[in-house]
Amino acid sequence: GNSVTQMEGPVTLSEEAFLTINCTYTATGYPSLFWYVQYPGEGLQLLLKATKADDKGSNKGFEATYRKETTSFHLEKGSVQVSDSAVYFCALSDLTSAGGTSYGKLTFGQGTILTVHP
Amino acid sequence: DTAVSQTPKYLVTQMGNDKSIKCEQNLGHDTMYWYKQDSKKFLKIMFSYNNKELIINETVPNRFSPKSPDKAHLNLHINSLELGDSAVYFCASSRGLAGWKMTYNEQFFGPGTRLTVL
Numbered sequence: 001g002n003s004v005t006q007m008e009g010p011v012t013l014s015e016e017a018f019l020t021i022n023c024t025y026t027a028t029g030y031p032s033l034f035w036y037v038q039y040p041g042e043g044l045q046l047l048l049k050a051t052k053a054d055d056k057g058s059n060k061g062f063e064a065t066y067r068k069e070t071t072s073f074h075l076e077k078g079s080v081q082v083s084d085s086a087v088y089f090c091a092l093s094d095l096t097s098a099g100g101t102s103y104g105k106l107t108f109g110q111g112t113i114l115t116v117h118p
Numbered sequence: 119d120t121a122v123s124q125t126p127k128y129l130v131t132q133m134g135n136d137k138s139i140k141c142e143q144n145l146g147h148d149t150m151y152w153y154k155q156d157s158k159k160f161l162k163i164m165f166s167y168n169n170k171e172l173i174i175n176e177t178v179p180n181r182f183s184p185k186s187p188d189k190a191h192l193n194l195h196i197n198s199l200e201l202g203d204s205a206v207y208f209c210a211s212s213r214g215l216a217g218w219k220m221t222y223n224e225q226f227f228g229p230g231t232r233l234t235v236l
């Protein structure tokens with residue numbers, strides 16, 4: 001089955017430090033890849049996505065490139081801020097079948113807690 | 119202008135009780151989901167409905183019963199609550215495209231319902 005593995009947290013950085021959160025996946029098909037972010041006390045929201053190999057997703061200074069050869073989708077940001085403190089989830093969306101029709105289904109990694117200090 | 123809303127936000131109850139969590143989305147989406155997030159932040163899909171039809175039903179005890187009265191609502195009823203049911207439950211929705219395009223779709227999450235079973 002499909003699975004997503006993220007680097008273990010928690011990750012603690014100083015403001016303006018470089019961030020990398022590693023993410024690798026296992027999938028039987030050709031999944032789309034996502035990073036979601038969960039701020040304290042809130043639900044998840046999409047940060048960025050990539051739908052095919054070599055696509056780069058980017059948003060709010062964060063980037064991730066879909067690497068099929070290494071089955072990876074690492075999240076990077078050049079200079080983190082205190083407001084980036086949150087839980088980050090890597091996820092893949094692949095097809096699942098029900099009643100003869102195929103639908104997308106998200107599989108999440110275990111989440112990485114990021115804390116940025118001033 | 120809440121996109122995906124859940125009630126209640128907090129739910130504290132005794133073992134053996136029956137409880138319901140309600141979810142509503144005003145995004146006009148066709149597909150809705152329930153996820154469970156455990157104390158270590160791990161997220162796992164429980165159910166998904168498309169146009170009021172169940173399409174994903176993970177290995178969830180049959181004490182959990184989702185109900186979708188219409189496309190905008192997906193409620194979760196839990197019978198005979200157990201200690202292990204304590205978690206945060208998230209509702210989400212997405213556009214209801216079938217097939218490969220479904221894997222591209224962003225899911226929009228509600229703020230979560232924190233269930234504590236004593």
